[in-house]
Amino acid sequence: MNEFSKPIPVADADSATYWEGCREGRLLIQRCSECETLRFPPNRICAACHSDKVKWVEASGKGRVYSWIVVNHPVPREVYGDDVPYAVALIELEEGVRMVSNVIGCDPHAIAADMSVEVVFESGGEGVVLPKFQPMAG
Amino acid sequence: MFRLRDKYAIAGVGETAYSKDSGTTVLNLAVEACLKAANDAGVDVKDVDGIVSYNFGDSAPAMAVATALGIPDVGYAVDFAGGGNAANLITLSAAAAMEAGLARNVLCFRAMNGRSGFRLGGGRQMQARGITQHTAPYGWITYPQAMAMWARRHMIEYGTSAEHLGQIAITFRDNAALNERAMQRTPITMDDYMASRFIVEPFRMLDICLESDGACAVLMTDAERARDMAKPPVYLMGGAYGGGPNQGEDLFDAIRWPDHSKNYAAFIADDLWASAGVGPKDIDVAEIYDCFTYSVIMQLEGLGFIKPGDGGPYCASGAIARDGALPVNTHGGLLSEAYIHGFNHVLEAVRQLRGEAGPGQVAGAEVALTTAGAMTCGSAMVLRN
Ligand SMILES: [Zn+2]
Numbered sequence: 001m002n003e004f005s006k007p008i009p010v011a012d013a014d015s016a017t018y019w020e021g022c023r024e025g026r027l028l029i030q031r032c033s034e035c036e037t038l039r040f041p042p043n044r045i046c047a048a049c050h051s052d053k054v055k056w057v058e059a060s061g062k063g064r065v066y067s068w069i070v071v072n073h074p075v076p077r078e079v080y081g082d083d084v085p086y087a088v089a090l091i092e093l094e095e096g097v098r099m100v101s102n103v104i105g106c107d108p109h110a111i112a113a114d115m116s117v118e119v120v121f122e123s124g125g126e127g128v129v130l131p132k133f134q135p136m137a138g
Numbered sequence: 139m140f141r142l143r144d145k146y147a148i149a150g151v152g153e154t155a156y157s158k159d160s161g162t163t164v165l166n167l168a169v170e171a172c173l174k175a176a177n178d179a180g181v182d183v184k185d186v187d188g189i190v191s192y193n194f195g196d197s198a199p200a201m202a203v204a205t206a207l208g209i210p211d212v213g214y215a216v217d218f219a220g221g222g223n224a225a226n227l228i229t230l231s232a233a234a235a236m237e238a239g240l241a242r243n244v245l246c247f248r249a250m251n252g253r254s255g256f257r258l259g260g261g262r263q264m265q266a267r268g269i270t271q272h273t274a275p276y277g278w279i280t281y282p283q284a285m286a287m288w289a290r291r292h293m294i295e296y297g298t299s300a301e302h303l304g305q306i307a308i309t310f311r312d313n314a315a316l317n318e319r320a321m322q323r324t325p326i327t328m329d330d331y332m333a334s335r336f337i338v339e340p341f342r343m344l345d346i347c348l349e350s351d352g353a354c355a356v357l358m359t360d361a362e363r364a365r366d367m368a369k370p371p372v373y374l375m376g377g378a379y380g381g382g383p384n385q386g387e388d389l390f391d392a393i394r395w396p397d398h399s400k401n402y403a404a405f406i407a408d409d410l411w412a413s414a415g416v417g418p419k420d421i422d423v424a425e426i427y428d429c430f431t432y433s434v435i436m437q438l439e440g441l442g443f444i445k446p447g448d449g450g451p452y453c454a455s456g457a458i459a460r461d462g463a464l465p466v467n468t469h470g471g472l473l474s475e476a477y478i479h480g481f482n483h484v485l486e487a488v489r490q491l492r493g494e495a496g497p498g499q500v501a502g503a504e505v506a507l508t509t510a511g512a513m514t515c516g517s518a519m520v521l522r523n
Contacts, residue, residue, distance in 0.1 A: 012268070
């Protein structure tokens with residue numbers, strides 16, 4: 001498998017801190033300094049109160065599987081052919097925000113609704129580190 | 139809220155053949171469908187002064203089609219950047235443009251070489267920038283992958299099953315068997331459905347729409363002029379577009395959508411029915427956007443035909459069959475007729491209301507619903523004869 005033919009996230013002004021956190025093994029999400037609303041993906045302006053004052057807070061990394069899919073048919077085949085079947089999930093973090101990631105470390109068909117998961121950091125190629133999730137130990 | 143009830147009408151419809159390889163350009167497909175729509179209405183295309191379409195950068199611009207048609211005076215030419223969600227938005231906007239005096243006769247079209255050219259079913263760009271930096275790196279790239287996430291959540295929430303989804307595919311295929319335009323006409327059974335391979339669980343191949351080359355067009359005008367044209371008018375009673383807050387940064391992004399067991403339909407229902415002055419019980423035939431089987435369930439629930447959670451059993455009960463309580467996708471839908479991004483649903487609704495639907499005709503159809511969209515945003519219209 002050619003690891004580097006996979007999409008590599010391109011950090012921007014809003015996300016640079018988030019990706020830097022991943023490199024340090026910390027899952028950072030934004031909290032509005034005015035109204036305290038947590039948000040993901042990162043952006044500049046709070047949709048709730050329009051403040052641009054923001055604090056980065058470290059999420060616990062724990063969450064649950066809100067929904068998930070198992071990819072059987074790889075697209076493109078030359079990139080994902082060796083990975084199928086793989087699971088992609090909407091993870092709801094304890095803090096309340098959701099993110100898209102992979103559930104790894106278990107049979108994709110063993111995933112269940114509301115399954116407890118915790119973050120684990122994996123190389124995404126070219127020096128990028130991706131937050132992924134695995135079943136919670138115990 | 140849309141408030142032009144019965145003031146504008148569809149006077150003509152036109153379409154190309156649907157195929158896997160049109161052998162021609164998207165521009166030529168668009169021109170063919172538009173000419174046919176004008177001819178169907180008995181309108182000289184030189185009298186058309188508005189043209190509107192929607193695309194993902196995979197079509198011919200409205201201006202190019204106007205030029206190819208030799209339209210001398212274009213007062214309204216717009217391309218919406220959108221997917222299936224926009225299929226009924228363009229007709230609503232055509233009515234709005236006519237009401238504002240920008241145009242009098244408007245062609246609305248969708249044209250695509252969706253199989254031989256730009257295939258929406260494949261991956262989006264493999265770039266991971268903007269919103270896709272948070273999705274694509276995890277191998278979440280295609281529309282079937284995006285929408286399977288919604289179907290799964292409906293299953294979690296309500297126990298919607300593979301059999302429920304399968305019966306939707308079977309029902310639409312039965313309808314397509316009667317439709318000579320349809321690309322897939324061979325009936326399927328539940329065994330066929332269950333044996334169909336998983337593409338992205340919970341979707342099997344037969345949950346996923348076709349990929350097609352083709353074009354569809356309608357000619358719209360005001361109700362008074364429509365009554366003097368070649369075919370009986372199909373009146374635009376009402377319509378709505380939307381999907382509430384947290385629609386995301388593009389059609390694919392639903393990270394912030396609060397409840398994936400319901401889609402845009404739940405957010406436009408009140409405006410849709412109020413604008414049309416009718417309700418679900420008044421609908422004789424419904425052409426429901428079916429890029430995937432599950433989307434039919436969420437739209438019927440969201441628009442109030444049934445309560446949330448009852449959609450799977452309802453669709454599997456025979457209620458949506460041609461002889462059921464609510465005939466749905468009488469042409470075979472995107473799953474079996476063709477994937478012209480939902481615009482073929484509009485043409486089928488017009489045929490049904492004119493009594494021109496052939497063997498698939500629903501007897502006495504007077505009021506029809508068309509919908510467009512499957513995730514966070516979409517559009518719908520109510521039409522009558
Ligand atoms: Zn705020």
